[in-house]
Amino acid sequence: MIGIEIFSGPGGMGLGAKYAGIDVALAVEKNAYAAQTYLANHSDTTVVVDDIQNINEFRYEKKGEQTILFGGPPCQGYSKSNRKTRSNENPKNWLxxxxxxxxxxxxxxxxxxxxxxxxxxxxxxxxxxxxxxDLHSLGYTPNFKILNAVNFGVPQKRDRIFIVASRDGIAFEFPTGSFVDNHVSVADALFDLPKLENGTKEDSLKYKHKAKSEYAKLMRGNLRKATQNYVSKNSDLVIERYKHIKQGNNWNDIPLELMSNYKDHTRCHHGIYRRLKEDEPAFVIANYRKSMLIHPTENRGLSVREAARLQSFPDTYKFFGSLDQKQQQVGNAVPPLLAKAVFEQIMKN
Known part of the structure; x- marks a missing residue:
């Protein structure tokens, strides 16, 4: 099966498609840094750096196989946390x-x-x-379902909706996931990675120890060093706040005197200053720098590599751009193992 991806981002969905045996021939992404990340990790895919609205022709080798078109249009407007532009008046919601x-x-x-x-x-x-x-009017049979990445081997509680449509009238049945009763924990995902400090900017460091979990072994492969150990530099005040937060808790653990710069700290979002719990899957990481997501046992934010692990990107996967851009790419991506499960189910039809 030949794949064409639009709104591709850094390639998480495309990686899942390749895991499932799909030949992703073409990808379209307008952000130059995300496109660079895609190309660096998918060298056999043609990556077009442009706005999809400007593209009227898709050139790729047609091999007589079936074709699958996939992607995730910008979703901030649909998010429940977005109260400003969550309506049909936002043009981005019509992409x-x-x-x-x-x-x-x-x-x-x-x-x-x-x-x-x-x-x-x-x-x-x-x-x-x-x-x-619209899919019906174009001759397709659509079905949709909300899937939680944690049920597909991703160490993160992350719900996503998938709409799958067939041109041949197939009523697609979604996979249920083989990790429903044995979720991968944060410890499984992260605890073999190097010990880091606030503001660490090490491109390559030896792993802390041998991979003990099956998940860590899968992510590491044959690598001997972890790359992109980049951690945002937080102020001393922020680090002091981190020290008071227990695993699984949030800003409510922080003493009032350390929150005096907030006009009304009681109105902080529950996702701010959350420390990961080592024996459970992670919360949704999304923009993990902005939300001050905290390492379970160290008083610092997550590194790019740690966040990528929680998204199920293998350690060979490298992200490009500034640190903010790398973090945003990781947080916005579709977890590859979740995408893989959906594509594998399609390949069975």
Whole structure:
């Protein structure tokens, strides 16, 4: 099966597709740094650096195989945490129409659209219904489901909605996941990685010890050193706050005198200053620098490599751009192991 990815980001969904045996021939991403990350890790894929709205032709080698078009249009507008532009008046919330236009150009056998679960309820289901109706009108049979990455071997509780549509009238049945009763924990994912300090900027460090969990072994492969051990430099005040927060807890553990610069600290979002719990999967990492997500046993933020581990990117995967850009790419990506499960299910049809 030949894959074409739009709104590709750094390539998490594309990696999952390749894991499932799909030949991803072409990817489109307008952010130059995310596109650079994609190309560096997917050397056999042609990466087009442009806005999908500017592209009217897709050139790739047609091998007589089925074609699958997939991707995740920008999702901030659909997120429940976005209270400012979460409506049909935000033009970015209509970028899914580019999927419909691209379908007319490519005429794929399968379509996979990935997004935040908030898409289902946004505007009383208007957008989800619109997407499914448009797919029907184009001759496709769509189905959708919210999947939690943690049930597919990803050490993170991350819900995503997938819309899968077939041109051949197949009523797609979603995978259930083989990790429902044996979630991968933060300790499984991170505890073989190097010990780091606040503000560490080491490109390569030896692993702390041999990989003990099956997950760590899968992520490491044959590597001897962990790369991209980049940690944001937090102020002394922020580090002092970290010291008071117990595993699984958030800013509520911080003494009032350390929160005096907040106009009203009681209005802080529950996801701010959260320390990961080592014996459970991680919370959603998203913009983990901005939310001050804390390492379970060390008083610092997460490194790029640690965040990538929690997303199920292998340690060979490298991200490009500034530190902020690397962090954003990791946080926004589709967990490859989650995507792999969806694509493997499609390959069975």
């Amino acid at each position: 899914f129409l580019e999927f419909m236009r691209t379908i007319n150009v490519v005429n794929p056998d399968w379509i996979v659209i990935e997004n935040v679960p908030g898409l289902k309820g946004m505007d009383n289901g208007f957008f989800l219904e619109k997407i499914c109706n």
